[in-house]
Amino acid sequence: MSSSIWRKKPLSAFEADMKKSDLKRVLGKWSLTSIGIGAIIGGGIFVLTGKVAYFNAGPALALSFVIAGIACIFAALCYAEFASMLPVEGSAYAYAYGTVGEFFAWLIGWGLILEYGMGAMTVAVSWSGYFNKLIGMFGLSIPEQFTKNPFAGGYFNLPAFLIVWVVTAILVKGIKEAASTNNLIVVLKVGAILFVILVGMFFINPDNWTPFIPEPKELTGEDGRVHQAYGLKGVFAGAASIFFAYIGFDAVSTQAGEAINPKKDMPFAILASxxxxxxLYIAVSLVLTGMMKYDSFTGEDLKAPVAAAFEKQNLGWAKYIITAAATAGLISVMLVMMLGQTRIFLGMAKDGLLPNFFKDIHKTFKTPFKSTILVGFVVSLVAAFVPLDILGDMTSFGTLFAFAMVCGAVWLLRVREPNVERSFKVPALPLVATLGVLTNAFLIINLDKLAQMLAGGWMLVGILIYFVYGKKSSNLEKSQTA
Known part of the structure; x- marks a missing residue:
């Protein structure tokens, strides 16, 4: 039994999956790039910047983004090589299945489910906050009981619940509609971010950047959690927390089944996005901490830090642009996260590791409609009724784990299968892969301890499900016993 959990899916099987896919191939390289940008630009800029500046890095928020970006570059290069040779839905899960083996592939797939599910829930709640702020600017409001979960003194978060179902409906309708919606939103929010950078740079006070890395201290949040603030430890903790903002290029790799020319376009889209x-992240973080002192991001300012920075400069009119862009922008983040999760389910179900329910394709829309509706159901309920303060770090755990595994797996496959066609090859692979594994592992260690424990519990549940269901239902298991 122990040897069978390391069995690998033959590369020829991936080719067969590509040829018999029922999904519509309608995505070109810029649509794929837009999907990546749609997922990356959202919570990181509009929600997390204030929290990380106040609780972790101070003015060195920009340095946290640099560190996270460097860690991502290593992983992105490895993703690009895999995508050029195994252009199938499933992302890091599929890559691991063809290289490291079934058990590790399952663990990565299970981690990606955590990544996308928790990410969508977190963004839905963030969207609700921005939506309430937006309608409040026009004198409208929703009763407070219907904007908070029961643990925060409300009945349930109605806006979060409803927006998830709007996104679910778009995803069920078709990938072309989803991509068109995402493209429009991406144009709007990139325009808003350029506005923040170009206007905000004229209101920077360099004194707000001093000291750039404040002395270490501990800060207690409203939820009672103790944060390791400032110093180099705070900078690294900030980098680990904002990693949640970088999962977009992973989402690109889940769309291989719908890409027109995946072997060429996916590496381009992954790296470009x-x-x-x-x-953009580095520029916004410098502008934000230059406009407003890092220790001023408290209370309501933490929920909408960019708008708060402009209000402090008596640029209240700008908050309309920023809040509207954030409200629209977070929709595309949700859309891409839920899209990615259903494609992970699809890849795992095709391999027999999940029930056939997850691979049923709608005859007209050509989308995995059953799993999309199930994801919408779960995400909407959790976002409406459960407190989500810790979920950002849990999302980062799933992302970092997958990235570290991909960096190791691409090197392993280069050694084992050197003659496989690769339209993109990672330069200096041994160095890039090693640095990718080490940096992602290091950032996992710097995540919130409670998030580490909860994510570890999630992985243990996944291991149990694998041995109870996945292993014996696997297509490879059935082929061996046939």
Missing amino acids: LIICTI
């Missing part, structure tokens, strides 16, 4: 967004 990461580079574009990292530059």
Whole structure:
């Protein structure tokens, strides 16, 4: 039994999956890039920047983004090589299945489910906060009981619940509609971010950047959690927390089944979306901490830090643009996260590791409609009724784990299968892969301890499900016993 959990899916089987896919191939390289940007630009800029500046890095928030971006570059290069040779839905899960073996592939798939599910829930709640702020600017409001979960003194978060179902409906309708919606939103929010950078730079006070890395201290949040603030430890803790913002290029790799020319376009989209967004993140973080002192992001300012920074400069009119862009922008993040999760389910179900329910494709829309509706159901309920303060770090855990595994797996496959066609090859692979594994593992260690424990519990549940269901239902298991 022990040897069978390391069995690998033959590369020829991936080729067969590509040929018989029922999904529509409608995504070109810029649509794929837009999907990456749609997922990356969202919570990181509009929600996490204030929290990480106040609780972790101070003015060195920009340095946290640089560190996270560097860690991502290593992983993105490895993803790009895999995508050029195994262009199938499933992302890091599929890559591991063809290289490391079934058990590790399952663990990565299970971690990606955590990544996308928790990410969608967190963003839904963040969207609700921005939506309430937006309608409040026009004198409208929703009763407080219907904007908070029961643990926060409300009945349930109605806006979060409803927006998840709007996104679910778009995803069920079809990938072309989802991509078109995402493209429109991406144009709007990139425009808003350029506005923040170009206008905000004229209101920077360099004194707000001093000291750039404040002395270490402990800060207690409203939820009672103790944060390791400032110093180099705070900078690294900030980098680990904002990693949640970088999962977009992973989402690109889940769309291989719907890409027109995946072997060429996916490596381009993965690297382009990461580079574009990292530059924007660093620029916004410098502007934000230059406009407003890092220790001023308290109370309501933590929920909408960019709008708060402009209000402090008596640029209240700008908050309309920023809040509207954030409200729209977070929809595309949700859309891509839920899209990615259903494609992970699809890849795992095709391999027999999950029930056939997850691979049923709608005859007209050509989408995995059953799993999409199930994901919408779970995400909407959790977002409406459960407190989600810790979920950002749990999402980062799933992301970092997958990235570390991909960096190791691409090197392993280069050694084992050197003659397989690769339209993109990682330069200096041994160095890049080693640095990728080490940096991602290091950032996992720097995550919130409670998040580490909860994510570890999630992985243990996944291991149990694998041995109870996945292992014996696997297509490879059935082929061996046939």
